[in-house]
Amino acid sequence: MSVSAFVYTEDVLARFMRIRRQTLALCAGLSGEDLQVQSMPDASPGKWHLAHTTWFFEQFVLGHDPAYRSPNPEWHYLFNSYYESVGPMHARPQRGLLSRPPLDEIRDYRARIDEAIGEHLARGVDAALTARIELGLQHEQQHQELLLTDIKHALWCNPLKPAYRQGPAAGESRTSSMRFLPGRQGPVDIGHEGDGFAYDNETPRHTTWLSAHALANRLVTNDEYLAFVRDGGYQEAGLWLSDGWARVQCEGWQRPLYWQEDLASEFTLAGVRALDPHAPVCHISYFEADAFSRWAGARLPTEAEWEDAATRLPAHGNFQESQHFHPCAVPVGDGLLQMYGDAWEWTASPYVSYPGFKPLPGALGEYNGKFMNGQWVLRGGSCATPRDHIRASYRNFFPPHARWQFAGIRLGQDR
Structure with a gap:
């Protein structure tokens, strides 16, 4: 800060x-x-x-x-x-x-x-x-x-699966077909700049190198993730990182956290609702996001790839103020969609310090720096994030097994 x-x-x-x-x-x-x-x-x-x-x-x-x-x-x-x-x-x-x-x-x-x-x-x-x-x-x-x-x-x-609040009525949804859009290649600057607020872990701004790559135009949907589930993704050890496969075996993971056994409904803050096939899949761990990416013949974006793309976009999206409290299907559109809001996006980047990082002095230095160990970076905010809290340089972080946050998947590719 x-x-x-x-x-x-x-x-x-x-x-x-x-x-x-x-x-x-x-x-x-x-x-x-x-x-x-x-x-x-x-x-x-x-x-x-x-x-x-x-x-x-x-x-x-x-x-x-x-x-x-x-x-x-x-x-x-x-x-x-x-x-x-x-x-x-x-x-x-x-x-x-x-x-x-x-x-x-x-x-x-x-x-x-x-x-x-x-x-x-x-x-x-x-x-x-x-x-x-x-x-x-x-x-x-x-x-x-x-x-x-x-x-x-x-x-x-709670076995009653009570609702936190009644959400808006579900309507018919659709979304853009997935395609990959090339990102910039070469030296780019990432990290916070300007007079606005930033956490210390967003600094200092520095130059990094981007290799040839592309980002998916939108988040992975429930329907796309369902194909992974039905194809035996949770039974194929070769798709998983070692610690992820151990977690699958230990905790019996077979589907995203709040999906019901019928694979047709999920628990939301509005209670159990039918699974919207076009809405972004969420409550996914890093391990699951990584395994799905491998199954899909892709990978997760790095946080530098994500930030460089997001910096040129307005921070508009489905945030806490929308009061949906759940990811929504993105309207059909061009360019990169859903970069902000709906679901936090796991990246391929471990949560470590930027070159030259200095934590805040005193007790406030414990806010971020001491957690730079064994965690992974997420970007973009979610349907539970306040709109004025997010920015392109914001670095969220959780351990790779965490599933209870509104976290989803955007695919990346090498070019």
């Missing part, structure tokens, strides 16, 4: 309140029981997301003032996530055991910290502290997406 002044399109306090209210809006209609459950170690209860994002502002914005005193210092242990340099923390797999403090106290905590941030802004802050507030807002938007993916997993674990 750069600590220079940002070019804001709205008042800082108005932006702060808008994003904070959106998190609460995403919880509307969820019960206290819904927000308490933790369905697997990788997920967190909704209540914890509400508290942790508030703790972030208390710790890194209000706590920046030596005179600040926390009204609930014992909560720092409960709602710290992974910042070792600021103190110990409750074990991640046991967050669902935190029945206390209750939900109404968490909501009150959010209100009190929001009020304190408003008072802080009213007194005036310097560029460095404003940058910390913006980091907190970007962090909150990440947790908005996690809240949606985590509650989806929790509801899917």
Whole structure:
């Protein structure tokens, strides 16, 4: 994250309140029981997301003032996530055991910290502290997406398969035929540039080399992935990386995470719905994306290939604001489609630092850099990502077995 002044399109306090209210809006209609459950170690209860994002502002914005005193210092242990340099923390797999403090106290905590941030802004802050507030807002938007993916997993674990919200009625869909469009070849610059916000892992901007290649014009569809399933893709060891094949065997993978056994329906945040053959396949691990690409006679794009292509396109797509909360079939069109929104796109690039990378100083340096090990980069955002959170240089990352995120596949080819 750069600590220079940002070019804001709205008042800082108005932006702060808008994003904070959106998190609460995403919880509307969820019960206290819904927000308490933790369905697997990788997920967190909704209540914890509400508290942790508030703790972030208390710790890194209000706590920046030596005179600040926390009204609930014992909560720092409960709602710290992974910042070792600021103190110990409750074990991640046991967050669902935190029945206390209750939900109404968490909501009150959010209100009190929001009020304190408003008072802080009213007194005036310097560029460095404003940058910390913006980091907190970007962090909150990440947790908005996690809240949606985590509650989806929790509801899917319920035998009743209840809906989070009723989505729009399914209509007849179609999509463009898949074709490969050549990308640029030669030296290109990637990484963040300009005055807008960026995480430290998007920097520094640097030159890299692109060999002759092409990218698919759209994401892989459910129907195309279904052909892989029916062709025995999950039974053919030669298609899989060694660790991926071990995961298939250990966990019994036979289809994408939320597909039903009939291979004709899937669980969505609107409940069980018929599988749209033209919509992008999602909830795919890196291992599955890689195996499908090999089966299709292609490969996954590198993150540099993806970014170079995406930089020349507007960040338009099916995002959280659309309230579909599920990937949609792309309308027929020309050029590269669905580069933003719908589903995060796995790349062939491991999550490592750029040449000359320097993490932020102090505890905030733990935000990204220490996770540059054993993870893979995803690009482009999803149907659960806020629209103003994404950009061409944004680097998401997850371990290769992760399936509960809205992640899909765009194919690449060598030329």
